[in-house]
Amino acid sequence: MNQHLTIVFPNSISVAIKREDLIHPFVSGNKFRKLKYNLLQAKKEHHTTLLTFGGAYSNHIAAVAYAGKENGFKTIGVIRGDELESKIAENPTLQFAQNCGMEFKFVSRENYRMKQERAFLEELASIYGAFYIIPEGGTNELAVKGCQEIITTQDSQFDYICCSVGTGGTISGIINSALPHQKVLGFPALKGDFLKEEIRIFAQNENWELITDYHFGGYGKINGELISFINQFFRENKIPLDPIYTGKMVFGVMNMIATNYFPSKSKILLIHTGGIQGVEGMNLKLKNKKLPIIDIHA
Structure with missing residues (x-):
């Protein structure tokens, strides 16, 4: 998929989002x-x-x-x-x-x-x-082979490639197809550091790092701050984010930009891995707890 959004920040940092969520209406990302x-x-x-x-x-x-x-x-x-x-x-x-x-x-x-x-x-x-x-x-070898096709020659201008991490298959494919000058940053949706070994089973390069500060308490855990971020991001950019994976990754990248993690003039590519079908179920849980819901509908 082509990038559907590019945001330019101070220090000439640019962020583009690759809309893998748009590949298929039901088998997304x-x-x-x-x-x-x-x-x-x-x-x-x-x-x-x-x-x-x-x-x-x-x-x-x-x-x-x-x-x-x-x-x-x-x-x-x-x-x-x-x-x-x-x-x-x-x-x-x-x-x-x-x-x-x-x-x-x-x-x-x-x-x-x-x-x-x-x-x-x-x-x-x-x-x-x-x-x-x-x-x-x-995630298996054939899945990683498919995920290696996410990054193409059109993405060679980016310095950083960021994606959410569940079982480690997607990031493994991205690691294998990233170019030597590119750094792959993975944002685990799960609490803990155990995923490194899972990724090393399939990943052939060392051009990557896991950023473990944005899991919001663990798999399936969210809070009001994340909900507000997802809703605000949709209002500003018309791009829906899911609360389990991509929403946490995008939140993390934006926070890292704000805290000067990335050098000036960095070009960052975010991979939107889909998962929007899970929003309806999450909103049912939020309604039961009388909490604000995720509103990503035009």
């Missing part, structure tokens, strides 16, 4: 990139069923459900939290996935932690037959 080669591989291996894992408001679950429908696959979603089985109607993400034809297997959080163990996968195979596994969040 990094999910489209991660699924591209996995879907081709599943077809090559003559699979008819995709099986994957995710939480209640997972962008990945929604994307796999739609991509499966669009490409003729049956889809199975193993969902973290057996209490959700009776709450599909209250959950816009699960409702969307179900409407796309996805079948759910709800498991307890304890059992969900065993999702990579052989016995657990054999049990799933006994229920559903043969399937092609796509990991939680979609």
Whole structure:
């Protein structure tokens, strides 16, 4: 995608946003990139069923459900939290996935932690037959291959490339395709520093750093300051941000500019990785807590 916004700051720092969220209406941003080669591989291996894992408001679950429908696959979603089985109607993400034809297997959080163990996968195979596994969040070698296509020769003028980080697949692809003069900054949506080792599994270069100060308390955690920022950013730029990933990354970059992290004349590229489908679910939570909602509608 082309950059759809460039903001110029004092010290001639410029920020451009690459709108990966506009690639596809339902399989947006990094999910489209991660699924591209996995879907081709599943077809090559003559699979008819995709099986994957995710939480209640997972962008990945929604994307796999739609991509499966669009490409003729049956889809199975193993969902973290057996209490959700009776709450599909209250959950816009699960409702969307179900409407796309996805079948759910709800498991307890304890059992969900065993999702990579052989016995657990054999049990799933006994229920559903043969399937092609796509990991939680979609990250594997084929996903990283797809994410390497985010950065193109048109992006060579940028000094910094910034993206949010979930499982580490997207940033790994960006690291691998970034040029030697470019620094990749990742903004984890999760609390903790454990992602470095995950990224090193796939990333071939050392031109990167994780900025761990903008997770707002951890995965799925937000506060009034972040909500206000997302709403203000939309009013000023007409670009929607999601509160789990890209919103935190953009907040972080703007704060780092304000505190003089970047040298003067830096050219910064922000990768908008999508995830807007999760806003509806987040707003339901905010309404229940009688908090301000995220307003990103024109």
